[in-house]
Amino acid sequence: MKQATIRNLHRDLGYFYIGLIISFAFSGILMNHRDSWHxxxxxxxxxxxxxxxxxxxxxxxxDYAKELGKTLGIDDKMRRHKVDEGKFKISFEKHDVEIDTKTGKGEIVSYIKTPIISQMMKLHKNNSNWWIYYGDIFGISLIVIAITGTFMISAGKFSFKNRGWKLALAGIIFPLLILLFV
Structure with a gap:
């Protein structure tokens, strides 16, 4: 492929996916910390x-969890319930209930979805057929963007051949070490 064709492909795919790249990156950062905050x-x-x-x-x-939800005044669709480590937990679409199984004391937490952020986070969770295929195309495009990026500068001290391969190798080794040792 000619240098100009590689640059054009790299540029155009980058422009086309810029919104999705930013959305995935931002919501991915948020999802990394979802155990600390919601x-x-x-x-x-x-x-x-x-x-x-x-x-x-x-x-x-x-059935008991659904009835208890109604008794507590929760008019919401129940998603799941469980008893674990002395806690009875019920998750509804807009409420969470947690009760100590020994004392019966607990709390109802009512919440609403965070605008824009909750929709962006759905990008990582969506598994409809059309989104899976679009995600596959996006993944392939990211591979093309990465590969064409290695050919953007063909000569000189900042080229892939002279410098870029070292950074790329470090970028591959670092996550592998994390997966192996953490």
Whole structure:
């Protein structure tokens, strides 16, 4: 391929995907820290509750969790429930409930989705067929952008042949070391 063709391909793919690259990068950073804070949603109310739970954990079923949600005034679609490490947790679309199984004390946290950020984070979670194919095309395009970038400067001390390959090798080795040792 000619130098001009490589530059044009690199430039045009970069321009076409700039919005998606920034969205993925930004939402990826947020998702990396989702265990520390919830960028996708924010709390609008926290309410203390005191509930009498069944003494046998086997009686804390999905139906029980749905009924308890209604009793607590939660008019929301239940997503999941679990009893783990002495806590009964129910996750609804707009509420989270957590109750200590021994004391019955707990709280309801009501939240709403963070505008724009929650939509961007869906990019990482979406698994519809059309998005999967678009994501595949995007991934292939990123590979093309990376490869054509190695040919952008063909000669001189900053070329891939003289300097770039060392940085590329370091960029490959670093995440491999993290995966192996962390």
């Amino acid at each position: 960028p996708e949603k924010y709390t609008i109310e926290t309410k203390a509750i005191d509930v009498k739970l069944p003494s046998d954990e086997k009686d804390i079923t999905e």
